Amino acid sequence: MKNYIKFSLLLAFITLSGCMGTSAIIKPVEDLKVDSLKNSETSKPIQFQKIVIKLKRGEHIGAWKAGFLCVPNGDLNWKGGKLNIDSDEFTETFKEELEKYSFKTVGDTNALFEDPSTWKSEILVAGLVKELKANICYPMAGFGNFNNSKGEAFLKVDWQIYSKLDRSVVHTVSTEGSFTSTSASDNGGDTVVLNAFSQAARNLLADSKFREVVSRGGQSVKETEIKKGDYSSISIKKSKPMGNSPKEWSSAVVTVFAGGGHGSGFVISDNLILTNHHVAGNANSATIKLENGIEIIGKVIASNSARDVALIKVDASMPKYFKTKKELPAVGSEVYAVGSPLDESFSSTMSKGIVSAIREENKLKFIQSDVNIRPGNSGGPMVNKDGEVIGIAVSAFVVNGQGQGLNFFIPIADALKTLKIE
Structure with missing residues (x-):
């Protein structure tokens, strides 16, 4: 069974402490140019496997803020040591970025049982997040509204690319992503993290080695x-x-x-x-x-x-x-x-x-x-x-x-x- 974990639930793994939190510095990330995959018809079908967040227990990741001026109210400290996010939102975000640039994807997030399309996948992609920064603001917190939020987030993803034909990891690469939201929305904390992840995914698609691996549909990657x-x-x-x-x-x-x-x-x-x-x-x-x-x-x-x-x-x-x-x-x-x-x-x-x-x-x-x-x-x-x-x-x-x-x-x-x- 899949774990449907949104960022609002992610907060359950974060300790809020202190009366005046220290905001994280959110690093801006360059959006690398991504060209559509020209040989998409013969490329390897890709399946997004999972993303794992692994941070040190008690690690400071940012601040939670409140009010129209978004005044820091406390620190966000990582509480869990590791969180495996295998939700529809992350999978759909990854698939959307790939399909936008003509990469072939498989995997149906609406499948209630075994998804037969996954048998067609030749490449499995998984990510490990070792760095995550976020500042989340609740403008209406004074009125008891903690649903509407906005903020900013940065994450760094260590990607592993697994080839089913080679039965091994054939490529590893790190990419970054960041995003800032200026207007509050329902579960806005989800949005900033997902959009930061979206940029990290796009920057993966710009990686030349990743594109080379995916281009060789029906062929092994590793040489003897x-x-x-x-x-x-x-x-x-x-x-x-x-x-x-x-x-x-x-x-x-x-x-x-x-x-x-x-x-x-x-x-x-x-x-x-x-x-x-x-x-x-x-x-x-x-x-x-x-x-x-x-x-x-x-x-x-x-x-x-x-x-x-x-x-x-x-x-x-x-x-x-x-x-x-x-x-x-x-x-x-x-x-x-x-x-x-x-x-x-x-x-x-x-x-x-x-x-x-x-x-x-x-x-x-x-x-x-x-x-x-x-x-x-x-x-x-x-x-x-x-x-x-x-x-x-x-x-x-x-x-x-x-x-x-x-x-x-x-x-x-x-x-x-x-x-x-x-």
């Missing part, structure tokens, strides 16, 4: 991250290639530990291991557990979040590696999945199935199969009957915790191309 020092010392296929006997495949399949969980991976040379980006995460190093229980530390030397692949280098010579086959498999062909489903104790688990289909989503190809995989299999190999890796386990369709036989693998050719491996 390669750590040059480690990547330059890659040696490919000096160890012995794997044969076609399933009994030996597990010796080249490993369990990968990074962050708080685990996934799978497999050897493609004497010291290189392929896995998923979402298994390695943003870690610089990962623990690699071999079939015999030995654990070694590997360095994440390249990764790409959009294609969800990562390359790990270990300071050890692995005895065998998997050969790869770049051609897509035929539908109906026999395949195997090897990995560590659910728990590391199930390492080297093998399952058998067939290729069900070749799919494409967001211009990325996937191999669909009924071969059984579960959480923990991510990053493990899909192997054909000749012992060649043709794909990497990446996701499974699950309903109420149960697999549905709809499992997806990244074609090995795409993984190698993305990581610039010949």
Whole structure:
């Protein structure tokens, strides 16, 4: 359920103190020039996610004033430490600014249940307010009227731009906004804050990097991250290639530990291991557990979040590696999945199935199969009957915790191309 929070309620999170308040200095903000997005038809649909106000408890943010002369009556001090504003007013304000300049937006504030349009969004935008100043005046306060108000406000927003295709934050930027109202109106305190936020949103639209990110509809933003020092010392296929006997495949399949969980991976040379980006995460190093229980530390030397692949280098010579086959498999062909489903104790688990289909989503190809995989299999190999890796386990369709036989693998050719491996 959404929180319908207006500035009048925001005052409930502010302590009014003192008999003569100290007014805040409201910084004027330049309204940057915003050009309409020329390639709006092919741009990424944007969804406003939320705005969070986070200030220090007791922080002075301005003064509340009363009377026709707006005489300071007390201080406005921040009381709450953090307030998540997810109201219609802020969402509508943000959408209005975007649509004014031909940016594509999704999200229906009138939807009572799940809004299907949000599935179309490629970019999520959220803001963190770390600086807020406001002076609010109630001209008719002497007559008990605290509804009509006017004032001025300034805020600074730290924006985060999240790409669904890249599955990560692809841009951060700070913008400012300010607004002054000279005539009182019903809930005028809301108006000054919303208009200050409106200017901060417009100044976001003027940011060149933001515009570049939004312009690339249907495309990932992040390039493959390669750590040059480690990547330059890659040696490919000096160890012995794997044969076609399933009994030996597990010796080249490993369990990968990074962050708080685990996934799978497999050897493609004497010291290189392929896995998923979402298994390695943003870690610089990962623990690699071999079939015999030995654990070694590997360095994440390249990764790409959009294609969800990562390359790990270990300071050890692995005895065998998997050969790869770049051609897509035929539908109906026999395949195997090897990995560590659910728990590391199930390492080297093998399952058998067939290729069900070749799919494409967001211009990325996937191999669909009924071969059984579960959480923990991510990053493990899909192997054909000749012992060649043709794909990497990446996701499974699950309903109420149960697999549905709809499992997806990244074609090995795409993984190698993305990581610039010949």
